[in-house]
Structures are given as C-alpha cells and as structure tokens.
Amino acid sequence: MSLEVEKPLCTETTKRFERQDSLIGDAEKVSNIKGHGSEGNWTQVLHLAFQSIGIIYGDVGTSPLYCYSSTFPNGVKDKDDILGVLSLILYTLILLPMIKYVFIVLYADDNGDGGTFALYSLISRYSKIRLIPNQQAEDSMVSNYSIESPSLSLKRAQWLKEKLESSKAAKIGLFTITILGTSMVMGDGTLTPAISGSKMLSAVSGIKEKVPSLTETQIVWISVPILFMLFSVQRFGTDKVGYSFAPIISVWFVLIAGIGMYNIVVYEITILRAFNPMHIIYYFERNGKEAWISLGGAILCVTGTEGMYADLGHFNITAIQISFNGVLFPSVALCYMGQAAYLRKFPENVADTFYRSLPAPLFWPTFIVAILSAIIASQAMLSGAFAILSKALSLGCFPRVRVIHTSKHHQGQVYIPEVNFLMGLASVIITITFRTTTEIGNAYGICVVTVFSITTxxxxxxxxxxxxxxIIFILLFYVVFSSIEWIYLSSILSKFIQGGYLPFCFALVLMALMVTWHYVHVMTYWYELDHIVPIDEVTALLEKHNVQRIPGVGILYSELVQGIPPVFLRLVEKIPSVHSIFLFMSIKHLPIPHVAPAERFVFRQVGPREHRMFRCVARYGYSDGVEDSGQFARFLAERLKMFIEDENAFAVEKPENEDTDSPSGVFEGQTNPRKSARSVHSEEVIEPPMSNHVGRISSYSLQTIEEEKRLIDAEMKRGVVYLMGSANVIAGPESPTLKVVVVDYVYSFLRRNLAEGHKVLSIPKDQLLKVGITYEI
Structure with missing residues (x-):
C-alpha cells in the first residue's frame, strides 16, 4: 500500500534534536578485533609475505612491459637521456611506494584495513565528520575504535578537531576527496580498464617479435578473449583466483631480475651510475619542457602502489615490507636497469624494449609468464575495486547492489556481479578503442597520481x-610528497586530450552517482529522525488503535538507531495488527572493518514486557557481510532469548516509592539517564550488589524465562515476516530546480533500476511485506 506522510518539519528542528537513548551507546560497543595477520610468529609473517606477492604486486611488477615506451613515445634523441630516465624511475620507486607507502602510510591502518575509505573512517572516529547523523559521543568508548582523546597539551590537534566538527564545508570537502579517490582507484585498474588493457596489449604485442605479420588489430582481438576470461572467473573469488597466483608472480620476478642482470653485464655495467640523482637534473637541463612532459610516462613505474595499502587487511605491515623490499624493488630495479643498458646500445628499439632485450632462449617462457602476470595484475585491482565498493555501500555512499562474499576465511573478499559485468564491458570497449599503451597510459597515469595526492x-x-x-615532520611529509605528486600531475594533465580525459569523465560520473545517493540517504535519515514515534508513546498508540496481535515474528527494518520509525505509525493506523513478537530492526555499519558475531545484536525492550516488542541494532563493520535471511533469523532468535534470560536474571524489584517514569528500553536496575549525575557519554548498565539479589531469582522467574524462550521458538516456527518501508522520496514543493532533478529523476532512476533492499538482504519474497510511504525532503 502507498501511504502519504505529512510534510517534514523545518530544517531547524533537526538542529534542535537532542533526544538521547540508552541503546545508542551500546549499539557502538564492539570487541577489539585484530586485522588479518596482525599477530603471529615469523613463519606466519613469511607466509603472508609470499601470498602478498601474488595479490598486490602484479600491477607494479609488470610496469616494465611498457614504461620506457610511454616515456619516449617519439624515440630517444640522446643516449644520456636513458640514464636520466632510469635515475628518475629508480628514485620515483624509492620515494613514493617505498618511503611514502611502505614506511609511512601503511601504519595509518584502520584496525588492520587500508585504503581511501579506511583513512576517512579513521579520521571520522576522532572527529565527527560523517554527514549522516548517527554518530554519538559514545563512539569514543568503542574498544575497536582504538582512540584516545586529543591531549590538552597538544592544542593543534584539539583545534583541528573542533574546526572539522564545526565546519560543514570541511565535512563535505573530506567526503568529496574520499569519493574522488575511490573513483580514481577504480579507474586505475578496473572501470576505466586502463591497466587491464595496457598490460594485455603490452604482453600480447610481444608475439610480434616471432610473428611479424600480425597487425595491431589482430593483437587487439587476441587481447579481448583474455579479458573476457579474466572477468568470467571473478565469481570464484579472490581466495581461489588470487592466492594461486603467488608462484606465477614469483617466477615473473625471478625472470625479470635475471634478465636485468644479464643485460647489465652484457651491454653496459656502468648503467649503475643512474643511482646518482644528478642525472635527473642533467636530463631536465638537456630537454626542458620535453623532459617535463615525459614524466607522464615515468610515473607508470609505480602503477598499483595504492594496492599495497588498499589490500592491507589481507596481510600485515611487516609482511608487505618484507615482500616489497626483499622481492619487488630489487626485481623491478634490476629489470629497468637491464632495459636501460640494452637501450644504450640499441636506442631505436625503445618502442618494444622489454621483448627486444630478452635473450632468445627465454622469449617464449617470458612471453607466457608475461601474459599470466598481466592477468594477475588486473585481478588484484579488480578485487580491490570490489572491496572498495562494498565499503562505500556500507557507508551509504553507493547505490545498492548485491555483494557476494566469496571467502569463508577473509570477510573482505567480495564479488559484485553487476559491477563486474560493467567493468568487463568497459575493459573490452576501451581496449578496442585505444589500442596502444601510450594513450591508455595517459589515461590511468592521471588516476595513479590523483590517488597519491588524495592519500597525502x-x-x-x-x-x-x-x-x-x-609539526616539522608533518610539514616535511606534506611538502615533499605533495610537491613531487603535483609535478607529475601537471605533466600528465598536459596529455589530457590524448586519453587523459577518460578517468576524469569516469570519475565525474561515478562521483555524481555516489553524491546523489548519499545526499538523498542523509536527507531521508534526517526526515525520519524528525518524525520518530517516542518509545514512551508506543503503549498509548497500540491502545488507541486497538491493535490486534497475530501469530509469528515481525521484523520492521529502519535506518534509525533511536526511536520508532514513522512508518510504524502509519502501519498501525491502516492495518491495526502487530505480530506476537515484534522487533524494530536497524542494520548499522560502524566505521570499523569487523564486528564480532557474538556482539552482532543489541536489544532493548519497547513498552511493557507483555507486549513482547523490542528494538534491535544489528552492527556490522564495513568489511562484514549480512547473513542470509534464514541464518539471520536463527541467530537473531538465539540472541533474543539470551537477552530475555539476562534481563530477567538481573532484574531488581523496584521500591514502591521509586520513580517509574524511566525511558522505555532501559534495563531495570539501570540508572535513568535523565536523572543520572553522570554524563550520557559514560552511560552504562549498573549491576546492583549481588547481596541485594540473593533470593530474588525465584523459581517463578526461572519458569517465566523458559516460557518466554519457548514462546519465541514457537512463534519463529509459525513464520517470520519482514516489513520494509518502501519510501518514495521526492523533493519538497519549494525545492530549487537542481534538487528536483537530483531527487525526482536521478535518484529515482537509480532506485528503480538497482537492487532493492530486500534483495540485498536476501529476504524471500513470500516473507516480505513492503509498506509504501512518501517522504518530501
């Protein structure tokens, strides 16, 4: 049915909303869960280091396939330029991935997880910057937040905290650059399929060395089936597809390191002079503007660096540091030096340096491993894109799509069918359209440097x-790395027309979708917050409408973690019946990676106990997956019975003269937050001394507990009905034209054509009851 609700209250009421609830604090409390691989002996660390080789280094490790050709698109004019570019590549590898990421950025982990959203989540726990108003003062009490209040002696941190919390522009700015970084990361290796296409073309083009008659078009069509196969196997998950790749990537690193040493010895061992950074200065003195333009090709040596940070949750800092410094850097450095030594003798072969520099007996083995490594490089970024999107979904920043968790061991490994299809289609189209690695390199070079800058x-x-x-360390970090990244970005932007426009177009489209969805999501939350049904009015509401109790369990979903959603009021007005056991359910994603299953649910009683109505918050981290409806219902029933048992076991008989006007949902024996001397920041359940409890738990109480638990089991067998408010969100009558377009057309289109809430939660259709309701925001 479709029900209209009254117009929203004015925006000022949202500012005046100060209602506190005892559930809010408990809804944020979770245990301290360690990230994957955060502890363990050296055997485990080395095992993780080996696995990381196959997951996060395929991208940066295969950059030698095309880096020199992209840096010298018009050929080599001076042999000394090769020395300058090699020095530039070596110090780019040392400064950006090694010093910045491996030794600094990795330590900014969000309980073991990394990536742009992890940084945003980490900042949001120290300062209330999230736009949706479900943050409370109790957030700082959550053990898994692992934070401490800024020291009063460090006024700078306190000042910044206050500025961020009081400035709406700062909140919007942080959110904007976060989703921009997300868009660019996805463009780096997936939706703008630049890396996939370029690596495939570079790897496959090597066959021209043995079959010169092959045309560029034929090479492109050889790459297309490889891409099709890559996206087809995504449904098997990173755990099965990715981890098996470590041996292949390891072989690749051994090959390129060995070939690099061979070329250094055979062609020019003095190429080691490139470790002198003065050759970079000489290169710019000789070439001026052309050297600056060539930076857009040199930066491709570090593509995929962000993957080290984004995939941190699968490994740990020590494992990544070992694998990078012990395997990746020596291998790619030797490969680049070997190619430079070869080019010093044969500068005319710069367009196909990698395959031209191979010893003849190693051509076919290297060609096969190159193809497999290019596929693996794409796989790593695809997995990262799925993980990033799942985090964006949990924060209400992306339209609802179905997320499939593919691993029982690693909860962050997910697969999104709709996104995979669109990425595969885009990858094929761009590979066919661009054809050459140079233009594709221009496109995703912008993605790489933009993400670097946002992370900085x-x-x-x-x-x-x-x-x-x-402050000196902070200024040094910011000035050094932002300067380097700005120089590289300015160079790449000069190639905007030659392919560089692609990531910007993609980022604008993706950002528009994310901003639209998040904006309406936040406005809808505020609307419901303005129109909640106070808990202490539920009893009167049921009596007023003569509500009948029907068999079974009813679960009404709502975004709110406080109060009763307005859809319940309209439901009992039109259909005055409520199930024997009724729960107001909120799915809340905390800004942490994981919540322990044992702490998944937090309950509160709504009204008198005989009503058997409860409010529940189901808490998930942004890397957790929501269980299927059957498992969710069974788990919910068990936890509800435990709640009833605990509540009755520790209930205390109230004295006759005790004020009974306590807020509904507060445990008996809990201090009334309205009358407590303590701050709501430290609200907790109070357990009276056990001496006062002796003899209070009678056989009658035990019998009551067992009857309640049996009743829950019986009603669960009668059936569970899931109720969801199907909100038709429209712009208010006096809204500006832009808001009308965004809400009434763009958002409505996304909502109609993407997965609905019950599909995302895997709710069977025969157990679903949707209540239509219209919100004017």
Whole structure:
C-alpha cells in the first residue's frame, strides 16, 4: 500500500534534536578485533609475505612491459637521456611506494584495513565528520575504535578537531576527496580498464617479435578473449583466483631480475651510475619542457602502489615490507636497469624494449609468464575495486547492489556481479578503442597520481589529528610528497586530450552517482529522525488503535538507531495488527572493518514486557557481510532469548516509592539517564550488589524465562515476516530546480533500476511485506 506522510518539519528542528537513548551507546560497543595477520610468529609473517606477492604486486611488477615506451613515445634523441630516465624511475620507486607507502602510510591502518575509505573512517572516529547523523559521543568508548582523546597539551590537534566538527564545508570537502579517490582507484585498474588493457596489449604485442605479420588489430582481438576470461572467473573469488597466483608472480620476478642482470653485464655495467640523482637534473637541463612532459610516462613505474595499502587487511605491515623490499624493488630495479643498458646500445628499439632485450632462449617462457602476470595484475585491482565498493555501500555512499562474499576465511573478499559485468564491458570497449599503451597510459597515469595526492592530504590530517606528530615532520611529509605528486600531475594533465580525459569523465560520473545517493540517504535519515514515534508513546498508540496481535515474528527494518520509525505509525493506523513478537530492526555499519558475531545484536525492550516488542541494532563493520535471511533469523532468535534470560536474571524489584517514569528500553536496575549525575557519554548498565539479589531469582522467574524462550521458538516456527518501508522520496514543493532533478529523476532512476533492499538482504519474497510511504525532503 502507498501511504502519504505529512510534510517534514523545518530544517531547524533537526538542529534542535537532542533526544538521547540508552541503546545508542551500546549499539557502538564492539570487541577489539585484530586485522588479518596482525599477530603471529615469523613463519606466519613469511607466509603472508609470499601470498602478498601474488595479490598486490602484479600491477607494479609488470610496469616494465611498457614504461620506457610511454616515456619516449617519439624515440630517444640522446643516449644520456636513458640514464636520466632510469635515475628518475629508480628514485620515483624509492620515494613514493617505498618511503611514502611502505614506511609511512601503511601504519595509518584502520584496525588492520587500508585504503581511501579506511583513512576517512579513521579520521571520522576522532572527529565527527560523517554527514549522516548517527554518530554519538559514545563512539569514543568503542574498544575497536582504538582512540584516545586529543591531549590538552597538544592544542593543534584539539583545534583541528573542533574546526572539522564545526565546519560543514570541511565535512563535505573530506567526503568529496574520499569519493574522488575511490573513483580514481577504480579507474586505475578496473572501470576505466586502463591497466587491464595496457598490460594485455603490452604482453600480447610481444608475439610480434616471432610473428611479424600480425597487425595491431589482430593483437587487439587476441587481447579481448583474455579479458573476457579474466572477468568470467571473478565469481570464484579472490581466495581461489588470487592466492594461486603467488608462484606465477614469483617466477615473473625471478625472470625479470635475471634478465636485468644479464643485460647489465652484457651491454653496459656502468648503467649503475643512474643511482646518482644528478642525472635527473642533467636530463631536465638537456630537454626542458620535453623532459617535463615525459614524466607522464615515468610515473607508470609505480602503477598499483595504492594496492599495497588498499589490500592491507589481507596481510600485515611487516609482511608487505618484507615482500616489497626483499622481492619487488630489487626485481623491478634490476629489470629497468637491464632495459636501460640494452637501450644504450640499441636506442631505436625503445618502442618494444622489454621483448627486444630478452635473450632468445627465454622469449617464449617470458612471453607466457608475461601474459599470466598481466592477468594477475588486473585481478588484484579488480578485487580491490570490489572491496572498495562494498565499503562505500556500507557507508551509504553507493547505490545498492548485491555483494557476494566469496571467502569463508577473509570477510573482505567480495564479488559484485553487476559491477563486474560493467567493468568487463568497459575493459573490452576501451581496449578496442585505444589500442596502444601510450594513450591508455595517459589515461590511468592521471588516476595513479590523483590517488597519491588524495592519500597525502588525508594522511596529513591523520598525522595532525590522530598521530599528533611534530609539526616539522608533518610539514616535511606534506611538502615533499605533495610537491613531487603535483609535478607529475601537471605533466600528465598536459596529455589530457590524448586519453587523459577518460578517468576524469569516469570519475565525474561515478562521483555524481555516489553524491546523489548519499545526499538523498542523509536527507531521508534526517526526515525520519524528525518524525520518530517516542518509545514512551508506543503503549498509548497500540491502545488507541486497538491493535490486534497475530501469530509469528515481525521484523520492521529502519535506518534509525533511536526511536520508532514513522512508518510504524502509519502501519498501525491502516492495518491495526502487530505480530506476537515484534522487533524494530536497524542494520548499522560502524566505521570499523569487523564486528564480532557474538556482539552482532543489541536489544532493548519497547513498552511493557507483555507486549513482547523490542528494538534491535544489528552492527556490522564495513568489511562484514549480512547473513542470509534464514541464518539471520536463527541467530537473531538465539540472541533474543539470551537477552530475555539476562534481563530477567538481573532484574531488581523496584521500591514502591521509586520513580517509574524511566525511558522505555532501559534495563531495570539501570540508572535513568535523565536523572543520572553522570554524563550520557559514560552511560552504562549498573549491576546492583549481588547481596541485594540473593533470593530474588525465584523459581517463578526461572519458569517465566523458559516460557518466554519457548514462546519465541514457537512463534519463529509459525513464520517470520519482514516489513520494509518502501519510501518514495521526492523533493519538497519549494525545492530549487537542481534538487528536483537530483531527487525526482536521478535518484529515482537509480532506485528503480538497482537492487532493492530486500534483495540485498536476501529476504524471500513470500516473507516480505513492503509498506509504501512518501517522504518530501
């Protein structure tokens, strides 16, 4: 049915909303869960280091396939330029992935997880910057937040915290650069399939060395089936597809390191002079503007660096540091030096340096491993894109799509069918359209440097607000890395027309979708918050409408974690019946990676106990998956019985003169937050001394508990009905034209054509009851 609700209250009422609830604090409390691989002996660390080789280094490890050809698109004019570019590549590898990421950024983990959203989540725990108003003062009490209040002696951190919390522009700015970084990361290796296409073309083009008659078009059509196969196997999950790749990537690193040493010895061992950074200065003195333009090709040596941070949750910092410094850097450095030594003798072969520099007996083995490594490089970024999107979904920043968790061991490994199809289609189209690695390199070079820059800015905030480092260290970090990244970005932007426009177009489209969805999501939350049904009015509401109790269990979903959603009021007005056991359910995603299953649910009683109505918050981290409806219902029933047992076991008889006007949902024996001297920040359940409890738990109480538990089992067998408010959100009558377009057309289109809430939660259709309701925002 479709029900109209009254117009929303004015926006000022949202500012005046101060209602507190005892459930809010408990809904945020979770245990301290360690990230994957955060502890363990050296055997485990080395095992993780080996696995990381196959998961996160395929991208940066296969950059030698095309880096020199992209840096010298018009050929080599001076042999000394090769020395300058090699020095540039070596110090780019040392400064950006090694010093910045491996030794600094990795330590800004969000309880073991990394990536742009992890930085945003980390900042949001120290300062209330999230736009949706479900943050409370109790957030700082959550053990898994692992934070401490800024020291009063460090006024800088406190000042920044206050500025971020009081400035709406700062909140919007942080959210914007976060989703921009997300868009660019996805463009880096997936939706803009630049990396996939370029690596495939570079790897496959090597066959021209043995079959010169092959045309460029034929090479492209050889790449297309490989891409099709890559996207087809995604449904098997990273755990099965990715982890088996470590041996292949390891072989690849051994090959390129060995070939690099061979070329150094055979062609020019003095190429080691490139470790002198003065050759970079000489290169710019000789070439001026052309050297600056060539930076857009040199930066491709570090593509995929962000993957080290984004995939941190699968490994740990020590494992990544070992694999990078012990395997990746030596291998790719030797490969680049070997190619440079070869080019010093044969500069005319710069367009196909990698395969031209191979010893003849190693051509076919290297060609086969190159193809497999290119596929693996794409796989790593695809897995990262799925993980990033799942985090965006949990924060209400992306339209609802179905997320499939593919691993029982690693909860962050997910697969999104709709996104995979669109990425595969885009990958094939762009591979066919662009054809050459040079133009594709221009496109995703912008993605790489933009993400670097966003990470630098977010890291600076972390250093100021969270780490509270010395200001000199922070300025040194920001000035050095932002300067380097700006120089590279300015170079790549000069190639905007030659393919560089693609990531910007993609980022704008994706950002528009994310901003639209998040904006309406936040406005809808505020609307419901303005129109909640106070808990202490539920009893009167049921009596007023003569509500009948029907068999079974009813679960009404709502975004709200406080109060009763307005859809319940309209439901009992039109259909005055409520199930024997009724729960107001909120699915809440905390800004942490994981919540222990044992702490999944938090309950509160709504009204008198004989009503058997409860409010429940189901808490998930942004890397957790929601269980299927059957498992969810069974788990919910067990936890509800435990709640009833605990509540009755520790209930205390109230004295006759005790004020009974306590807020509904507060445990008996809990201090009334309205009358407590303590702050709501430290609200907790109070357990009276056990001496006062002796003899209070009678056989009658035990019998009551067992009857309640049997009743729950009986009603569960009669059936569970899931009720969801199907909100038709429209712009208010006096809304500006832009808001009308965004809400009434763009958002409505997304909502109609993407997965609905019950599909995302895997609710069977025969157990679903949707209540139509219209919100004017």
């Amino acid at each position: 800015h977010l890291m600076t905030i972390v250093m100021l607000l969270v780490w509270k480092k010395n």
